[in-house]
């Protein structure tokens with residue numbers, strides 16, 4: 001099943017004479033059902049949106065994703081506004097063809113490590129982590145993260161000149177004569193933490209927007225292994241290793257189907273990138289419960305190259321569960337195709353390459369070994385049938 005775009009398709013500029021809404025909503029059907037589509041080619045954003053399916057955001061063979069990455073990295077920007085909500089500054093970028101991207105700015109050089117006195121919930125976001133997490137999600141075969149690409153922009157002509165009034169009010173010229181802005185948000189949106197051009201250029205990550213929530217409403221779920229987001233308190237799972245078996249597995253939607261294995265995949269992705277900030281996740285409502293959780297918000301990964309945060313793997317360790325297809329992938333990385341090599345070559349195509357430093361790439365291989373060790377340990381106390389989840393086909 002793909003997303004129900006009936007309302008999208010009913011937009012009068014598209015389908016005034018024909019009524020195609022009962023047809024299977026593939027791109028091909030759309031094109032054949034209104035000849036004007038052939039004249040006005042779908043944008044890569046539209047192709048991406050229309051191909052979102054029940055089980056993933058895109059398919060392995062889809063060339064649209066690479067085209068979309070290229071578009072986000074090169075198409076002219078026509079308008080810039082701030083994304084409301086969330087804790088740190090994010091901009092909504094409008095392109096000339098109506099495509100949109102979520103922009104996160106670069107704050108530090110790639111090798112700047114997380115401040116050891118920062119909690120996971122106050123750490124700065126890293127644009128390169130958003131890019132690397134998308135590539136990793138794709139390499140692991142999950143395809144649950146929207147495409148993200150890097151781009152160097154001119155802060156004067158591509159942000160300042162195109163800003164909405166609210167954002168414009170936060171611009172200033174620094175003592176070093178650089179153009180800066182800070183926007184409005186919960187953390188780090190003040191003069192002391194402004195984003196400045198060097199002198200005029202600014203690097204950032206551009207994530208393709210998902211279909212609007214009006215067309216494709218999403219459900220927001222609290223993550224069962226959410227941290228406490230408190231300076232002194234701990235979450236239950238941090239002190240109780242039976243949390244998965246005694247609580248999570250007994251609660252819907254984790255008591256059946258793909259959701260629990262999906263959370264294991266998410267934990268693996270987060271452990272590999274070092275992301276401790278997974279508080280909620282979203283699904284598309286139209287697909288019900290038997291669908292994938294979106295992998296969004298990876299700005300807090302790749303902060304520490306020499307530390308492996310084992311607590312991120314707690315879901316896998318406590319549930320002793322992993323998708324057979326995921327463990328098969330990880331075993332391949334244990335052999336000749338190191339994950340670091342696959343990531344290095346995948347990231348080489350990004351305009352702001354190198355996206356990750358060598359120590360962060362090396363950390364990926366070390367962490368793959370830790371995940372596999374965790375699974376091997378599970379197999380000493382549980383049967384393979386209990387540990388490996390096989391998807392229904």
Ligand SMILES: Nc1ncnc2c1ncn2[C@@H]1O[C@H](COP(=O)(O)OP(=O)(O)OP(=O)(O)O)[C@@H](O)[C@H]1O
Nearest residue numbers: 085086087088102146207208209210296297298299
């Ligand atoms: N590619 C996207 N397309 C559409 N909406 C998105 C996309 N990425 C993120 N969002 C929405 O924007 C919200 C904020 O984004 P994100 O989580 O990356 O920022 P954040 O500042 O870290 O937020 P928070 O502090 O709530 O974690 C997300 O909860 C999500 O609903």
Ligand SMILES: [Mn+2]
Nearest residue numbers: 087277297299
């Ligand atoms: Mn966040």
